[in-house]
Amino acid sequence: MEKRHDKLNAELENLLLTKSFAQLKADEKTAVEAQLTQEEYAAFRKVLLESRQLFWDSQKHEAPLTSLRLKQLVRNKQNQSPIWAWLHWLINYPLPTWQPALGMLAIIAFFFSPFSYSAKSNPVAEPVYVYKVDTVYRNITDTIYREKPADEEAKLEQQAKAFSKTSKRLAKNKKQSSPKATKNNGQSRVVRQQKQRKQQPATAPDDLLALHVDSTIFNKNEPFHMKRDSGHSLNEVKGIMDFFVEIN
Amino acid sequence: MLFFRKNYETYSDEKLLTLVAKGQEQAFNVFYQRYAGRMHYYFLRMLHQDEERANDFTQDLFVKVIEHAAKFDPTRKCTTWLYSIASNMCKNEYRRLSRWNKHQEVFHQEVAETVEVPCGESGYLPENLDRQLFGRYLDRAISELAPAHRECFLLRYREEMSIREISQILDCPEGTIKSRLHYCLKKLSTKLKIFRPDHLDQKSVDYGKKTR
Numbered sequence: 135m136e137k138r139h140d141k142l143n144a145e146l147e148n149l150l151l152t153k154s155f156a157q158l159k160a161d162e163k164t165a166v167e168a169q170l171t172q173e174e175y176a177a178f179r180k181v182l183l184e185s186r187q188l189f190w191d192s193q194k195h196e197a198p199l200t201s202l203r204l205k206q207l208v209r210n211k212q213n214q215s216p217i218w219a220w221l222h223w224l225i226n227y228p229l230p231t232w233q234p235a236l237g238m239l240a241i242i243a244f245f246f247s248p249f250s251y252s253a254k255s256n257p258v259a260e261p262v263y264v265y266k267v268d269t270v271y272r273n274i275t276d277t278i279y280r281e282k283p284a285d286e287e288a289k290l291e292q293q294a295k296a297f298s299k300t301s302k303r304l305a306k307n308k309k310q311s312s313p314k315a316t317k318n319n320g321q322s323r324v325v326r327q328q329k330q331r332k333q334q335p336a337t338a339p340d341d342l343l344a345l346h347v348d349s350t351i352f353n354k355n356e357p358f359h360m361k362r363d364s365g366h367s368l369n370e371v372k373g374i375m376d377f378f379v380e381i382n
Numbered sequence: 383m384l385f386f387r388k389n390y391e392t393y394s395d396e397k398l399l400t401l402v403a404k405g406q407e408q409a410f411n412v413f414y415q416r417y418a419g420r421m422h423y424y425f426l427r428m429l430h431q432d433e434e435r436a437n438d439f440t441q442d443l444f445v446k447v448i449e450h451a452a453k454f455d456p457t458r459k460c461t462t463w464l465y466s467i468a469s470n471m472c473k474n475e476y477r478r479l480s481r482w483n484k485h486q487e488v489f490h491q492e493v494a495e496t497v498e499v500p501c502g503e504s505g506y507l508p509e510n511l512d513r514q515l516f517g518r519y520l521d522r523a524i525s526e527l528a529p530a531h532r533e534c535f536l537l538r539y540r541e542e543m544s545i546r547e548i549s550q551i552l553d554c555p556e557g558t559i560k561s562r563l564h565y566c567l568k569k570l571s572t573k574l575k576i577f578r579p580d581h582l583d584q585k586s587v588d589y590g591k592k593t594r
Contacts, residue, residue: 141561181520189536198422204445212405
C-alpha cells in the first residue's frame with residue numbers, strides 16, 4: 135500500500151479549488167492520486183468550494199455598533215498624562231496569581247516561623263566586658279644590705295696612694311661617695327646601700343602596683359587589686375639592723 | 383476646513399493603531415468599521431454561534447486593542463496581532479467552559495441529532511434537497527469541529543490567511559497547520575458523505591475565481 139500524506143500542501147489545495155478530478159492533467163492526476171482517491175478528491179473539493187461560498191456570503195455580516203464605552207475609552211486615552219498611563223500599565227501588569235500568593239506566604243513564614251529568630255543569634259545579648267586599666271608609676275627606694283670583705287677597703291687605699299694625683303682625687307671621691315662604714319677591725323661587715331629604682335610600668339600581673347578598674351563595667355566579684363611592693367618597709371629594715379648590731 | 387480634514391479611510395491598519403494609541407477617536411472608528419464585522423463573525427463561529435457572547439467578546443477585544451494599542455509593534459501585521467488576541471480569548475473561554483464540560487456535550491449531541499437525514503435509494507439525498515441542505519449542514523459540521531481545527535479552517539478559508547500567518551497566530555509549526563487543514567477536510571467530507579460529491583462540478587470554476 136502506497137504512503138498517504140496527511141498534510142494539505144499548497145499544490146493540492148490549489149488543484150482542489152480550481153479543477154475537478156476530470157479536468158486534471160495526467161501529471162497532476164498522478165500527484166493527486168499519491169495522496170487522495172478520486173472520491174476523496176471530489177468530496178474534499180465539494181467541501182472546500184461550499185465552505186468558500188458560505189464564508190463569502192458571511193462577508194455581508196454586519197458588525198455590532200460601536201458602543202459608547204469604547205468611544206469613552208478612546209477619549210480617556212487622549213486625556214491621559216504619561217505618568218497616569220505608566221501607573222495604569224503598572225497596576226494592570228499581568229501577573230500569575232501564584233506569585234503574589236507565594237510572596238505573602240514567604241512573608242508570613244518569615245515572621246511567624248519559630249526558627250526564624252533566637253536570642254543566641256543576637257550579638258547584643260552576649261555581655262561584653264570592657265576593662266579599663268590605668269598604670270600608676272611610683273618611686274620606690276630599695277635598701278640593700280650586702281656583706282663586704284674586710285681587706286677590700288685597705289686594698290683600695292694602697293692603690294690610691296700608688297697612683298697619681300688624679301688617682302688620689304678619684305680615690306677621695308670614692309671615699310666620699312662610699313656608704314658610711316664602721317671601723318675596719320679586719321672583719322667583714324654589712325654595708326647599707328640605698329638605690330633609687332627607675333620608674334617603670336608593671337609587666338606581670340603580680341608586679342602590678344595598682345590596678346584601677348572602672349566599677350560601672352566591671353561586673354565580676356573581683357575587688358580592687360593592690361599589691362605591696364617587693365621591697366622592705368622601714369620597720370623591717372630597723373629590725374634587721376638591730377639584729378646585726380647584736381651579732382657584732 | 384473640509385480641505386484639511388484627515389481621511390482616515392486611506393490609512394493603513396498599523397497607522398490607525400498608532401493613532402488609536404494616542405486617543406484619536408476618528409481613527410478608532412475607522413479601525414472598528416474595518417475589523418468589527420470580521421471579528422464578530424470569528425467569535426460567532428468559535429463560540430458555537432452564540433450571538434450574545436460573540437458581541438461581548440468583540441467588545442472586549444476592542445477594549446484590549448484600545449488599552450494595548452501602544453504596545454503594538456508596527457513592523458508586525460495588524461491582522462496577525464488582532465487574531466492572536468482573539469484566539470487567546472477563545473482559548474481562555476474554552477478553558478473556562480471545560481471546567482463544567484457541559485455546554486459542549488449538549489451542543490455536540492444536538493448537532494449529531496440534526497445531521498441525521500433520510501437518504502434515497504442511491505445512498506445520496508435527492509439532488510434538489512442536496513443543494514438546499516448542503517450549505518446548512520456544512521455550517522453545522524464546521525461548528526462541530528474541534529476548536530483548534532475550526533480555527534485553522536476559518537483563518538485559512540474565511541480570512542484567506544497564509545499558512546505562515548496562521549502558524550504565527552496560533553503559535554504552532556506550519557506543518558501542524560497543514561495537517562489540521564487536511565484533517566478538517568477529511569472530517570467534513572466524512573460527515574457530509576450523504577451529499578452528492580459531484581454536483582458542484584459545473585459551477586466550481588466560478589467559486590474558484592472568487593477573490594476578495
